[in-house]
Structure formats: structure tokens, C-alpha cells
Amino acid sequence: MFFQKTIQAPVSIQGIGVHAGAVSTIVLSPAPIHTGIIFINAHNPTQRIRIGDIVPEPAMHATVLKTNGWSVSTVEHLMAALWVFGITNLEIVVSGTEVPILDGSALLFCHELRKVGVVTQDASGTVIIPKQEITLADDKGRKLIITPAAGELSIAYTADFKSPLTGKEILNVVLTEHVFVDEIAPARTFGFLDQLPLLRKYNLARGTSLGNTLVVGDDLVNPMRLNDECVRHKMLDLIGDMALLGVGLQAHIAATKTGHDFNRLLVKHYKEHPEDWKVVD
Secondary structure, eight states: OOEEEEESSOEEEEEEOTTTOOEEEEEEEEOOTTOOEEEEETTOTTOEEETTSSOOBOOSSSOEEEETTEEEEOOHHHHHHHHHTTOOOEEEEEESSBOOOTTSSSHHHHHHHHHHOEEEEEEEOOEEEESSOEEEEOTTSOEEEEEEOTTOEEEEEEEEOSSTTTOEEEEEEEOOHHHIIIIITTOOOEEEGGGHHHHHHTTOSTTOOTTTOEEESSSBSSOOSSTTHHHHHHHHHHHHHHGGGSSEEOEEEEEESOOHHHHHHHHHHHHHOGGGEEEEO
16 A cells, blocks of 8 residues: 655755756645645745646746746756655745755755655555556657556656767666665756857756756766766656656656656646546555
8 A cells, every 4th residue: 555655854955946046945844644745935825836736837947836926946856756755745835936956966855855754644645557558749759658557667768869978868767766766866957068058048057057967068077977867867857747746656657858848748648637547545
């Protein structure tokens, strides 16, 4: 049985937002059963976003949640860690417009969760399984194929980057907490040096640095932390975006060249076509 979980005590995390470049603080606090994961505006606590209730906004370079005149950006790395750790009930008070980028990965979120401790609660959680194969695709070659896989979540990710330093990369994992912490969570945000002026023209990537971004130019500007770090980070982003389903998932996912604006379609499909999914409480 899948049980609901929360954390043992509050934890505060502060850092720069990768796009706005401003300091942001988030405070994670334990929550009772059936609360869900809720983002709260520190400056107006009536503005709340409950994970699973909304579809993320279309956005190219971050996962953005918006409702009632308030938005919070770059939630994907935190959400990936929460989802893999099985945390279902949490209040996250956000002071700022973004979740801090920290070192560009999900590893520090994992360390904080392990440090504070995760508590299993006395209530069952919810898991969904596709009733049959579901394919989401577009004319740009982006694709998600979701097939039933009782008892586990496995992901096969195919990336095809323009740079010869990265090129085509394929990664297959059966997702567990151990695999996530060791093989996926450390992979950092990456960017191509020639795209930076355009991003900053649109007030994006203003908080990027060599401390939080793997930069790819004609050569690597800073060294990789893991082999195939770029495709591992693409998988990290996908996991964080799937976490916005607001429930657990048992399936095999075959992903090709997806990004945040495409990953959101899985949440959209689940909300618009619940009849295609089996819900297991």
C-alpha cells in the first residue's frame, strides 16, 4: 500500500532564482493527511496553489504554476525530490517569484529532506496507472509514450542535442529513491552559451552562474558532474513535471526530446481524460 507522507519539522531554504536573479526563500512545513502539497504566497497567504488542481503554464525554460493572480516558477527540482521521496502533504511558503535554483540540481533538496526526516502518515495515498498505452506527440519530434507497469515507474529518455559535446543521449532507469539521489538528482541545469544573450533579452537566466549551470559552448565551460549529465537533467525535469499530477504513478515512460512546455501535457491529459486512468487508493 502507498501511504501518505510529510516531513518531521519545518525547513527553510534560501537562494537565488535562476531567471529573475533575485533572492527567494521557501519554508517547507509538515501538513496533515489529505492536505496535498500547497504553495503559498508569503506576502498574501490567501493565494495558494495545490499540486494536482491546476495544469502548469506553457513555458519553455521553467515549470510555472499560476492561479488567482499569483505565480511561482522553477518548481520542478523541488517537486521531483518531493515526489520520489513520497511526500504527499506539505505547505511551501514562497517569498519571491521562484524556488531557489541552489546548485542547479535537486541534490540539496534531497539532503534537506533526509536531514529533517520523512514521516509516514496513517492514511493511504493515491496512485494512477494508465489503462492502456497513451501517446502524446507533436510535429517537432517531441513525444511521451505512457504504458501500464504495475508496481514501478520506469523511464527511458532520449535526448538529441545540437552540440557535438552532448549529441544524442539515452538513459533508462527504474525510478527509486536510491537511483534518484545517486544518478538523477545531482544533474545540474545546463545551457548553451550562444543562447544566453537571447534569454537575457527576455529577462530570463538572470540568475545563472557557473555555480548553478553547466555551460556548453565550443567546449565545456565548466566540467560535468556526471557522465551524460545533460540527459540526466532532462530526466530530472521530466520527473518534476510529472510530480504535478499530484498523485503517484505506476507506468513505463518513453520520452523523446521533451521540455517543460511539452511535459505539462501529461498533467493536462490526466485532468481532461480521467477515464483513461485507473486510480488505486
